[in-house]
Amino acid sequence: MRNRFMIEGVSVSPDHFINGKRVSSPSTFETRCPFDWANKLADISRGDAETAALAVTAATNAFPIWANMTSAERRKYLHRLSDLIEANQEHLAIVECMDMAMLHESLRLRVIARGALNFRNYADLASEHTERVWSSKGTANRVIRHPAGPAVIITPWNAPFMLSTWKCAPALAAGNTVILKPAEWSPLSASLLGDLIEQAGFPPGVFNIVQGLGSEIGNALVNDPRVKRISFTGSVATARVIGKAAAENIVPFTAELGGKSPLLVFADADIDAAAKKAAGQYDDSGQVCMAGTRIIVEDSIRDIFLEKFHAYADAHVLGDSRDATTTMSALIHPTHAERVMGFIDRASAAGDIIERGGNRVGGSNFIEPTLIIPRSNDSEAVQNEIFGPVLTFQTFSNETEGVALANSTAYGLSAVIYTGSAERAERVGRVVRGGTVWVNTFLVRDLTAPFGGIGISGLGREGGDYALDFHSDLKTLQILEDSVV
Incomplete structure (x- = not known):
């Protein structure tokens, strides 16, 4: 020994x-x-x-x-x-x-x-x-x-x-x-x-x-x-x-x-709370299997949502994990950081819009909070798990389209829904695919509930x-x- x-x-x-x-x-x-x-x-x-x-x-x-x-x-x-x-x-x-x-x-x-x-x-x-x-x-x-x-x-x-x-x-x-x-x-x-x-x-x-x-x-x-x-x-x-x-x-x-979970935001939601929670998906540099990495927002609130989201994302501080002021630290390993950067580089090359971030900073394992607006729902960044500080942003015009986008990947670990309507919470919560579906909250776990x-x-x-x-x-x-x- x-x-x-x-x-x-x-x-x-x-x-x-x-x-x-x-x-x-x-x-x-x-x-x-x-x-x-x-x-x-x-x-x-x-x-x-x-x-x-x-x-x-x-x-x-x-x-x-x-x-x-x-x-x-x-x-x-x-x-x-x-x-x-x-x-x-x-x-x-x-x-x-x-x-x-x-x-x-x-x-x-x-x-x-x-x-x-x-x-x-x-x-x-x-x-x-x-x-x-x-x-x-x-x-x-x-x-x-x-x-x-x-x-x-x-x-x-x-x-x-x-x-x-x-x-x-x-x-x-x-x-x-x-x-x-x-x-x-x-x-x-x-x-x-x-x-x-x-x-x-x-x-x-x-x-x-x-x-x-x-x-x-x-x-x-x-x-x-x-x-x-x-x-x-x-x-x-x-x-x-x-x-x-x-x-x-x-x-x-x-x-x-793992997952590729949707974060579905309806116009009747508390937009500020939804935007804050969306920016919170960068926690742990996105290395969370249940993270709502696909932000899907109703058309009519697109601009106000993005304004609030960027303000919350701007508040993230990259740094030493021991420092109480740090909100995002490094990815686990250079190999993983290279994998995540590969998704970003391929998205840019394919015509997706890098709305924010997209760069390695401050050291080999640090990547900025990144938001991608995909050219289509078939984009690799939408369909595949990245497991890093990379979110995608899409919009929908009605509930049926929003649910269809939420259910459009092969994954189904979890989902997050923001709405002010009890009827919609029940209706959409039942049809969105996911082993766990949260409404107006995230990562609240009862240890006796089934998880998978x-x-x-x-x-x-x-x-x-x-x-x-x-x-x-x-x-x-x-x-x-x-x-x-």
């Missing part, structure tokens, strides 16, 4: 966490600070197929111990972990800020706390679960949840701590053991989670963390026949590869695959009992009434 390293005064391990111990690999990959790319944070253990097999073995061996506990017993572990997350909120926030570039204030005040809430809420949901009981055709019936087995959790580089806890919490609460594979561009807060798991006293092997490239260790994990559940958040292309492996082994698989996408935005649902059911084998037990005493 290599020595731990320090980030802003916080000790972090560069190694895997397997069977309750740190395990190193001879080869490594580096992680750097996105807003200060010259600052190499660490060399991280780069796992391979052997590492994956070691972690799955640990999870398989620990499964009977964890699965045979009652929900109430597992709840104690998960509550202890939640308490430890809250106690270490500052450390987790600064490490993720340096590793992923999400704003420190946002992490400290909101995002890390959500991670603690994830573990507490799922622990409570699982322990308070009531079996469905009914009579049918002379039999007494019950639906029983059984833990499924080792679960592989693969998380993306954006909001890595929150998304890791969101996906691992229901797996653990349901009685499964876990192998977490964080993204190689932002692995450090997951490593800290391993430390907290150890402090919470989890039995060895219940929770494991392996680091490395998806094509190497990730591929080995999803192809291991001992794995009984796979939960993935990331790209459509990677999901297709994982889906084939899951199908080969007949393993249930959920995938959340339609179309190429995903497969399956997370959240509340939906996630606990996914991580369980459901059994119907039927007993002939009056046949036993």
